[in-house]
Amino acid sequence: MANLKEIRIRIASVQSTQKITGAMKMVSAAKLRRAQTAIINLRPYSNKLNEILKNLSSSADEMENMPLFQQRKEANIAIVVISSNRGLCGSFNTNVFKKVEHILQTEYAQQAANGNVQLYCIGKKAKEQLIKNHEITWFNETLLDTSAFDEIADLGEQLMQDFINKKIDSVRIVYNKFINPATQELVSEDFLPIQNIKNESESTQTNDYIFEPSKDTILCELIPKILKLQLYKTLLDSIASEHGARMTAMHKATDNANEILKELKLKYNNARQSSITNELIEIVSGAEALNN
């Protein structure tokens, strides 16, 4: 039976595919761990920054008057899309694109029709997909590998400048939020104008700080920093989610390969058995013929 050889070849190919998916899963697991450490390293910084803000924000009313808080009619909008550079990570990227398209067709349909939507893409996949139907203002793919604070800070600064100069009236971020290695939540967050800066508890201990140069100046300096930090956090979140998604996808692929292998082996053994039976019948009937 020629079938036998075919099945053997298929088994070999499934096995090698399984090896690849298994290896990719391990790689993603290692990268995920690194991404998670980066998030944890960021925590003391952001905690401290919020604490200082809390100490400062007794003049919270004045904060509302700052340009970055200004609510305007949303004539020009910008969307920051964070995807991945590589595929094979399940629905990680497609979910992001669907969400962006959805936003562009419902909430911002008019702006999109007028061409007043700017797309800021991070990751090759977003560029490849969105360039088909839209214009892309800004694109970066190295950020995902380096996760450098400086680069993302530059983007944040540019967005804030454009917002203050009224080139854009609203900024959205669409990305995958990291919940745990197996779950990602797709979110679209408002970045600008600032909706509210968390200020739940009143500062409990009031240390008599000297403010140098003045409270307001420091506040003006601090708010952009917090925004940049927020942007950086979203980037790290998205990177961790990507590796998590890829890990899950590769795990599933390895499992599926196992399943296919099982079926193929069964088929192979069936074929082998029937070829042996056939041979036996031939021998036996040949012997019979001689006896007669």
Added chain:
Amino acid sequence: MNIEIITPDKELFKGEATLIQLPGIDGLFEILENHAPLISALQKGKVKLKDTHEQEQFFDIRGGVVEVLHNKVLVLAE
């Protein structure tokens, strides 16, 4: 006094020092032992600190904030 200099990606310095010089928005200033509580914004520049062995160390920052409280100096750099 205890000094910590951290950035979003890493920790630049942690330990004891006798003097730290910072690039404040209105100019350079130094902090010595037993400074009063202070919060200040920083601009792009060099941070200089003198550790307990009188060795000088320099760090480049792009801006940041500094908080001084009970002989603990925390620099949130960028």
